[in-house]
Amino acid sequence: MDAVEKANTERQRRWVKDQKIGEGMYAVVYRGREAATGRRVAIKKIKVGQFKDGLDMSAIREVKYLRELKHQNVIELLDVFSSKTNLNLVLEFLDTDLELVIRDRSLVFLPADIKSWMAMTFRGLEFCHRNFILHRDLKPNNLLIASDGQLKLADFGLARDFADPGYKMTCQVITRWYRPPELLFGCRYYSTAVDIWSVGCIFAELMLRTPYLPGESDMDQLKTTFRALGTPTEEDWPGHTKLPDYVPVGQFPRTPLRELFTAASPDCLNLLSKCLIYEPRRRISAREALNHQYFFASPKPSHPSKLPKPVMKASPTAPLEEMNGNVEMNGSGPGVKANPPNKLKRKLSSDDLGGRSIARKLDFSQHRQS
């Protein structure tokens, strides 16, 4: 046995797989624990063998970036090891995600709760941006929530580092409802501002308790966006008509945010509007956002441990699990039940990425293991 194999075997021994909790085309997720301490973990086994061109891209990205990032508000990749022809990612175990929290109608959000979630989101994002990494898939169900209430950015399957000058980036990133207009116009040279737009949409969703800009197609997404925020003029956003996929989608007047967000404070709306500025260069940065008056004004952000959370079923079976990345929604693993069919699924439509499935999440809220 050579040195690498030996090291790998030792790593493998540190972790115990307990129970399979989901399976997709690209990965199987297990609930597991650390052998020495019993600490709960999620083990994501990525099937390598079946791909002609080697590892799935999102797995590479996830390992590449999570291996380097360590922050209170970013999911921790604890270990990576291989077994036979598979790659295993050992991830921090997290109880639930922000989408399930938003959807749980029995939970009441206080303004301080929303502030707390936003602060944690911006902190995690600031850390990524500080380290020159774009997340490119922020949405409520990629914001996972630990048992102590800390919110963590997860699913780095679409992340990448800042492009060098002149290098093109793909515009087919970020789940549609959270995708900024520059990407919808096919822009290949963009920046951290794309993530900020997504955070703005999440911010609005926390207040509305329903997705803010739920477009039904890419074209409809532009329309939905402009209907909500007004069609940008050349003055609002210089140069946007020259973007590769620019199409005029009609003129809509700008309606004040106040009309939709009736209960929000002026500080709150000011920050929201700065996240949703059309011109990416003028959009607020994560660091500026964290220093925004909204966070310092009363009420103080709720202590994470007090944030509302869906009630976990007291069954011994798997609670909600870290289950992102390339797990197929319609994978038919035993006992796995996908989201109920819904036209407005919170995922990239399959044509977005040439049929390749990315960034999906299983829903275990209705799952009972036999």
Added chain:
Amino acid sequence: MSRTASGGLLRGTVIRKGGASSSSSTRISTPQVQSTSTTIFGGGVKDPSGRTSEYFVSLIHAIHCMQIRPILESEVASLGKRMLPQDTFEDLGVEKEVAVRRRIAKEFNKRKEDFPDLRSYNDYLEEVEDITFNLINDIDIPETEARIAAYRRENAALIELNIQREEQYSRYLKEHEDAERQEREQRALELRRAEEEEREEREKERREIIDQLQTSDKDAVKLIAKSRAGALRRATARSSNGAQSSSKALRPRFAQSAVIPDEPHVPLQDDWYAYEDMFVLRDSYDDPASEAVRRDREGIMRAGGYRVEEAWERALRYAVAGLEIMPLQGFHLGANTSPHGSGESQAVSASTS
């Protein structure tokens, strides 16, 4: 209470009630003791709020001393031996001590939780006591003031935080009290309303029965029994309704907030360091690689938000970030042929290279 070293420290607890000169008062210019027979229970020096400040403060003093005594037993003893002029704890001395302690407590407000272990907390308490002692007894004043200033500088954030914590805690106590009071009032109101309703209902029933007895030719006993059953039904319905108080829903959150206070917002909670002291980003660089971007004739990079400055900043930061990393030592490329080099350590060092 004798005048031995540690007993002496507690002498401040003796309240001079009557104006009798039996107490060893040597004070001349301090406030006069109001010492008529009417103030026999309210003796002592009164501060503007009408509180008997001497008593109040002496008690604090006593508590303070008791807190420190276990760890300072030897210290106090030695202090006593060193130099404790008898009149240190005469009234004038106590007054000065009170002022000094008040001043010190304002800034030396660290809590046990702020220390990694009991030992360092005790050391801190000892230092505070040391400083206080020096100030009270005019020992090394300049040096002591310098110590205080140094402490203030080093702990500014923590001092501020602890002040805020205290304020916050008292605020939460108040909030909690308010919530409880509101609930009590609400309950009383509901109770009153229920009683009122019940009274009205009884009245109505009585009238109905009388009406029915007057107009109907049915058996009086049956009518009364029927009406009683109806009243009972309504009463049980009422009591089960009343069980759900409106204030119940938010109750757990209230209770929680009294226990875990919300912290003020801190923008970044990790040690942010971006090597900004090691380079200065210029407005422009002679950078052929980004020339096309900067020309950006179509303006599409600007419209998309791409910033060449970010690429420059990254290049610079990456360049300086590695400057302090020592080159690997004792690492030979031909290591896999070395006779006793364990394969594993090679793998490790290779991965860090």
